[in-house]
Each structure stands twice: as C-alpha cells, then as structure tokens.
Amino acid sequence: MTTSHPRRLRTAVSALLLTVASAALSTVPAHAAADASAYAFTARIDVGEERSCSGALVASTWVLTASSCFTADGSETVASGAPAVKTTVVVGKGSTASTAGKTSTVSQLQPYWDRNLVLAKLATPVTGITPVALASSVPAEGEALSVLGYGRTTTEWRPEKAHSASYVASALSATSVELAGATADESVCKGDTGGPVIRTIGGVPQLVAISSRSWQGGCLGTDEAETRNEALATLVNNVTVPAPDTTGNVAHVMAIGSDNKVYGADGNYTNVTWTSFKKAADNTTKQIATTTTNGVQRLFAVSDTGQLLSASSNYVTGPWSKLTPVSGGENVAKVAAVGIGNVVHLYVVKTDGKLYSADMNYSTNTWKGFSYISGGDKLSEVSVTATGNTVRLFVIGVNGTAFNISGNYDTSSWNSWAPVPGTGNGHTQVVATAIGNDVHVYILTGDAVIWGVDNNATGTWSSFKKIPGNSSIKRIAVTDTGNTVHLFAIAGNNEIYNANGNYTTGTWGSFKNVPGNTGIKDIAVSSSS
Secondary structure, three states: OOOOOOOEEEOOOOOOEEEOOOOOOOOOOOOEEOOOOOOOOEEEEEEOOOEEEEEEEEEOOEEEEOHHHHOOOOOOOOOOEOOOOOEEEEEOOOEOOOOOOEEEEEEEEEEOOOOOOEEEEEOOOOOOOOOOEEOOOOOOOOOEEEEEEOOOOOOOOOOOEOEEEEEEEEEEOOOEEEEEEOOOOOOOOOOOOOOEEEEEEOOEEEEEEEEEEEOOOOOOOOOOOOOOOOEEEEEOOOOOOOOOOOOOOEEEEEEEOOOOOEEEEEEEOOOOEEOOOEEEEOOOEEEEEEEEEOOEEEEEEEEOOOOEEEEEEOOOOOOOOOOEEOOOOOOEEEEEEEEEOOEEEEEEEEOOOOEEEEEEEOOOOEEEEEEEOOOOOOOOEEEEEEEOOEEEEEEEOHHHOEEEEEEEOOOOEEOOOEEOOOOOOOOOEEEEEEEOOEEEEEEEOOOOOEEEEEEOOOOOEOOOEEOOOOOOOOEEEEEEEOOEEEEEEEOOOOOEEEEEEEOOOOEEOOOEEOOOOOOOOEEEEEEOO
C-alpha cells in the first residue's frame, strides 16, 4: 500500500474539511461483510503491486472506479489509454480466498475530465455476474445509501471479503455527493476508493455514486484521535456505459454551444436515433475539428486565446479525456484533422493566415511538429479528407476562392495548389469527405447557401450544384458512412440540421433538425471507422 498525501477539501454541508485520500483511498466500511451474492458486482482492483482500490462492474467489459486509483499521488487526472502498470480486476468472489468469481486485466482507461471517475475496460468479458444498473437520478438529501468495497477494516489491513457501510446522503454538487455515516461506527477506509455507493429499491441495487474521499476515522492505520467518518462520492447519474458500435453507421457530432463549451451527440443511421448532447470539454473554445480512426474519436479545439488543444474518446458516447495543449499549436485560428490508420494529420491556419501541418502517430506516440505548407497563404478556412494514404486539403483563400492540394504520404510529396473548378469566389467555408476514391466537396457561399461539387477517382470534376433545401446557413460539416454523405449545417436560428445524400441513388433527403441543440456556434463531425 502507498502512503496517502493528505490534501484538504471544503465541504458545503458540515463546513468541515475532508482529508483527500490518495489513489488507494476511498469510502468503504470497515465493519459489515457485504452480501456476496447480492453485491457480486463489487470489484477489487490491484494496480500493479502499488495499491488496491474497489470498483463496480457496470457492463460485461467495463468497471467504474475512481481516477485517483491510477495515480501515485492521489491526484484525479489520469491519461486515457492503457494503464501505466498491469492492473487486475476481480469480481464476484465474495472473498479473496474463494475460487469463484472472475479475473481480468484492464486494457484501457477512459477518464472523465470533470470528476474523479474512470471507466476501466476489461480485456476479458465477465460472464455469469449481473452488472449493477446505473441510477437515473441523484440521491435525495437524507436518503439511505450503502457503500461497498474491499478497503481496510478496523482490524484488517487487507481483508478477504468485501464490506458495506450505512451512509446518508447530504449535500450535492453537479458531480458529487457528501455522505454522513448513519452511525458513529460507520467508516470508509483506504483501499475503498472507487467502490460502489448504492441505493436498493425492491431488493434491486442501483449505483448512484463511486467512492472518492473520506476522513478514515476508525480505520486501521488512522490516528485513533480521528473520529470523523464523513465521506465524498462521485455521482454517476449522467454517465453512459459504452455500447460497442457494431453498425459502422454512426455520425459523431461535436458542437460549440452558446457558452463556448464543447458538446457531443451521436446519430445512429441504422435505427435513426440520436443520443442527447453532453458536455465534452469545459474549455472556452472558438473552433473545433474531429476525426475518428480505429474506434478512437479525437477532438481538436482552438481556445479563446488561440491555443490548439486535443482530447480523445475511445467509444461512441464518451467519456472524453481532458483537453490538453498541442505542442507548437499557438496562435491558431482554424484547425482541420484527418486520421489514416493510427496517424492523425493536423492542418492549422494560424493568425498570420499561413497553413501549417503536423502529424501524430498514436501507435508509436511520436509527434512531428508543425511545418509550413508552401503556398498556403492568406487563408481563412481549412478542411481535409483522405483517399488511401493521400490527403486532400481544401481552403478558402483570397477573395473567398476555394483552393485544393493533395499530399501523398507514401511519397512525401505535394502537388500544386489549384482552384476548385467552377466554384467562383466569395465563399466563406469549404468542407470535404471521401467515399472510396471519390471526394465530395461542399462550399458555403457568400449568400449563406450550401453548394456541392464532386471529384471522382479519375480526376474529373462534376458541375457545381446547390444542395436542395438549405438557406441562411452559418457553418457546415460533413462525414460519410457507406455510400451516403451526412451533411450538417448551423442554420440561422443557431440550431443544427442534417441532410443525407445517397450517392448510390443520387438523391438527397430533406434537412431535419438534430434533436436537443440550441445556440450553436461551430460544428465538427466524424463517423465510426
């Protein structure tokens, strides 16, 4: 076990200060043995040989726990991806000496950027154990709750059995709930971080929160003078357990809302459903781009100060990692991104109007910094798509003219800039997507209308045509699934609309409002691949 490094956090209800537990700390009782059959979803998590935590099985391949379990100093910020050390999860044993239960390693971490919470993906799915259902509502003040985990007890350093304690919900914030012991004997101890906090309705448990911090009064190893047993837990009411995207027919929409924060929603074109928009980042942003490759969606955002930031999500509905600065990404005005395999190619227009490119190889975790693309001057917009290992860049240059250039990453060569044929000038934005070797380009003209032009595999350009049923458009974005293009637009009422063009039949559907959005300032979209 590691030694915790106390920090302090002011509580709203008791006006006391809670000691912050390190990665191995949490809120779980040291006294009553948990019902092994009813609470088989309670997990013991061993992070290398360094520390142990608790968790809750919420799906066959996912365990919810605390981010701080995976940091040596108890901080709550952890990187997405594989854990730094081998991590083992055991569920369903009831006791560590039992031969029952299931054991798996953790293959991937997906942290929530705004709270002490992480989804840990299991390398081997758990069968025969019912995951705990997530509660749809937060606990009411005074509601009785049970806290579960494998943490220390009053007398045991590393107990064999999971334990439970009785607590009462007190003050709530947007992401957490304060807990008070139902009696003076209740306690939550080191090793219980990440453990489930549940309510039981009709004999069925519901997960309302995940243990985060406590005073540890009464726990083995705590100063005997410490008697406080208040605790803090992270709410899970707006958490979505990931469901694998098996259709390949999902568009991931990112939008900047009226508060200049980034939100995301997913549209499934197989069953024609939309998820609700959820906040993906709390940074103040002014323009965004997104790309999805090998099941990983990546977000790139230009902050209000012109700093380029990036974050990622490894499945359809989040969570998102925290936005962090991209090296060399200062003084950025516009960004575009495209993924080819595990390499993401970034293109930015900086405040000097010049175009720069950079590459991030997520297989080798190597970064190729920004370099100037010759001839990319006096630009206001940039968009990119790819055919094979060739990128197709589209920009808006002087006089609002749309230009394009191709870069072949097999030969490390670029061709010459050329206007997009037949499109004229006075345009405000250009976007593009590729289906096979055919590139479909959409331009927002000066009169706020979307037009389209296609460049097929032979190099031939189609005529420039208006996309049916649009007007008063402010921003556009595009992606594709199968042989269908999904075109998105911010209309004059600052809401997002979507129309789909089927390139097999050569027909367009009408623009329809994407549910649950308002006050949108910018939009970006990608699709599962």
